[in-house]
Amino acid sequence: MNIDSIKNGIVIDHIQAKRGMEIYEALNLKELDCSVAIITNAKSKKMGRKDIIKIDKAIDINMDVIGYIDPDVTINIVENDVLVKKYHAQLPEKIVNIAKCKNPRCITSVEKELDQIFILKDKDRKLYRCKYCEMSLKK
């Protein structure tokens, strides 16, 4: 299957197979007015199978969102058909308004104007806790 290469834009590569849609939705890419391709289950030497997202426009993307969903992703910036920058996503130290605390006793459950902030407490276990009530975040 062929998807055209992009001239100016972003390629989000090495997404764990079947998680491409999750990233698409978390980044709210459906709101873009450019072409966006999601390739799922593409063959990969490194991963066996992977997902890829191609965005046909240079946009600002929230690296924390990508790093939180899948920290092994690579983000390639393409300008004039040339790969100019390559970033490796990382598990962010803090995520803001990406996930919601589910603890009904948390102050964020009643004060809606508060940001939903989670702090990375254990990198190995990818464990985040709510900044306010410290409840662990379950994906």
Next chain:
Amino acid sequence: MRNLIDIVDLSVEEINELIKVAKDIIQNKEKYSHKCDGKKLATLFFEPSTRTRLSFEAAMMELGGNVIGFSEASSSSTAKGESVADTIRTVGCYSDIIAMRHPKEGAPLVASEKSVVPIINAGDGGHHHPTQTLTDLLTIHCEKGRLENLTIGLCGDLKFGRTVHSLITAMARYQNIKFVLISPKELEIPEYVKKEILEKNNIPYVETNDMEEYMNELDILYMTRVQKERFFNEEDYLRLKDYYILNKEKLEKAKEDLCIMHPLPRVNEISVEVDDDKRACYFKQVEYGKYIRMALILKLLEVK
């Protein structure tokens, strides 16, 4: 400016200093009776509490200061829909320090981010209650003469009991501490406390549902109440509320110098016949609570 939201906001050195000051207050009350002249403590209790609020108020009064505040959310602007942040900004204009209790977890942290005066967390839901922990540490220090080399039994509601979680967190920083965790299956200590505090710090512990099994080994027995307000299901509460009742018979194998503690209020978990036992320290614990809060107020107000 310092706040106290979680017991770990204080270093071991700072806790030791607070204990030292509290003990000096006990010995020299007159010396401290005008330390806070002209200062005001606001006690903002969005959830009812007798002991903690009165303890803070008595502490400030014994330091020569004054007290303002409210004792339930319905008598504050919260009832009109005001946010914690707005309440704190307002009260900060009237007071020098704020002690706050709130049913929602994390509310005092929100308050501390907006406040211009020090915030003391006087309990946020089932989360933290650092001044109870300071009270417990002062009690242990006064009654046992040390905070190291202790076997501590924690009995009752270890799942929702915030005092228990905070005490484990605080004691995990001292040398040669062992815990005996006594609870029914449904109210066992949460996994994260075991993994992130006990196991992470190599603190030895055993779990049992038999109150008497390790009684002869304990230096401290910390009883807790099964709290109705932490249950969503009345049936579970009724089934578990009287699971443990400490009485003279159960204390037969206990050490002569055991220290029996309870954050109070007690319901049925300690029989009144134990009150006259010299090992019962829970009413002394209440008094120690006032002195450690006095020491804390002095520290946060930076009064020498």
